[in-house]
Amino acid sequence: MIGTPLTRPANAAPLSIFLVFLRLGLTSFGGPVAHLGYFRETFVVRKRWLDDARYSDIVALCQILPGPASSQTGMMIGLARGGIRGALAAWLGFTLPSAVLMIACAYGIALVGTGADMRWLRGLEIIAVAVVAQAVFGMARMMCPDRPTILIALLSAAVALTLPGAAGQNLVLILAATTGYGLYRNRLAARPPTATMIDVGKSTGLAALALFVALLLGLPLLHVATGSSAVGLFASFYRAGALVFGGGHVVLPLLAAETVAKGAVTHDNFLAGYALAQAVPGPLFTVAAYLGVLMSDGPQRWLGGALALIAIFTPSFLLIVGVAPFWLRWGQRSDIRAALTGVNAAVVGLLVAALYTPLATSAIHGAADVALTALAFLLLTRFAVPAWLLVGLTLLGWRVFTIGG
Secondary structure, three states: OOOOOOOOOOOOOHHHHHHHHHHHHHHOOOOHHHHHHHHHHHHHHHOOOOOHHHHHHHHHHHHHOEOOHHHHHHHHHHHHHHHHHHHHHHHHHHHHHHHHHHHHHHHHHHHHOOOOOOOHHHHHHHHHHHHHHHHHHHHHHHHOOOHHHHHHHHHHHHHHHHOOOHHHHHHHHHHHHHHHHHHHOOOOOOOOOOOOOOOOOHHHHHHHHHHHHHHHHHHHHHHHHHOOHHHHHHHHHHHHHHHOEOOHHHHHHHHHHHOOOOOOOOHHHHHHHHHHHHHOOOOHHHHHHHHHHHOOOOOOOHHHHHHHHHHHHHHHHHHHHHHOOOHHHHHOOHHHHHHHHHHHHHHHHHHHHHHHHHHHHHHOOOHHHHHHHHHHHHHHHOOOOOHHHHHHHHHHHOOOOOOOO
C-alpha cells in the first residue's frame, strides 16, 4: 500500500495538535475500534493530515505493538505532525479528559466504599462482562479466520487460565508467534513499503528502544533496592503497559495480576473501575489512573493516579518513537506478518481467559446475573446501545433494581 508523499508543515505547533486531540478526548466514546474511526474522520477526511494508505499503515503498525492501539495511533499521528513534542501533545490531549474523570471516580469509590451499601457495583461488573464478551466476538471474527488460528486462540486461553499473570501471557505470545511463523510464513506475501513522513532519526529510535528495555528490566530491581512504594507502583503499571498485546480489554488480566492478586485493590473495586472506563471518552488504559488512586493513601493520592497513568503509557510512547525509523522495513516482511498472525489469534485467547476470570467468576453468581449479562450483551451487539449508556443507566437505577436482594 503506497501513499502519496506528505510533509509535516512547519506550523504544526504542539498546542494546535493538543487542541485537536483534546476535542477527540472529550468526544471519542465507544472503545478502541470506535476511536480509530474518529481518527480517520478527523485526520484523513476533514483535516487531510494523512491519506488513507498512510493511515492504514499506521494503524497496522500500532495493532502489532504492545500497548493501546488507538492511543499509539494518535501518538504516531502527532509524531508525524510535530515530532516528539507533537506525539506528547497528542497523547496528553486524547488522554487528559478520561484520566481526570477516572481519578474523580476513584475518589468517589474510596469515599463511599468503606461502609456504604456497595451492591450497585455488581451492576458495573456485569456490564464489564458483557463489554468484554462483545470484544471477544468482534476480535475473533477479525483475528481467527481459519481453523489454525481458532485452535491457537483456544490453546492460548487454556494456557492463560492454567498459568495466570504476566508469565503465562508471555509464554502464550511466544508460542503463538512461533506457531504462526511455522504455519503462515509461506502463505503470506510481502507487502511493498509505504512512504513515510515520520521524521525521527535512527539514533533517536535506538535510544528509545534501549530505554524501553532498560526500564522494563531495571525498575523491578530499583524497587527491590529502594523499597520505594512509588517506584513499585510505576514498575507494576509500566510492566502491564509493556507486555500487553491487543491493548484495551486485553490489559485486564495483567492489571488484575498487578493489583488484585497483590491485595492492593479489591475485586469489586477493580471491576467497577473497568466498567466505569467504558462510560468515559478516550482510552481504556486510563483505568490505570483510577487504580493508582485506590493504591495510594493521603490527601494527595491523585499523584498515585498520575504516576500509574504515566507509567502504563510510557512503554507505548517509547515503542512508537523507537520503531518509527524502522517500521517500513520490518512490518511488511512475510515472516514477521506470519508470526503476528499467531500473536493476534493468541490475543483472542487471552481475552477469552480474562472473560472467564476475573470477570465472570467475580460478577456472575446466579441465574439473575446470567440473565442481566445476556441482556446487556444483546443490547450492545444487536441494538448497538453504547456501553457508556448502559453504565449510566446502571448507576442511576441500581438502587431500585438490585440483584440478590
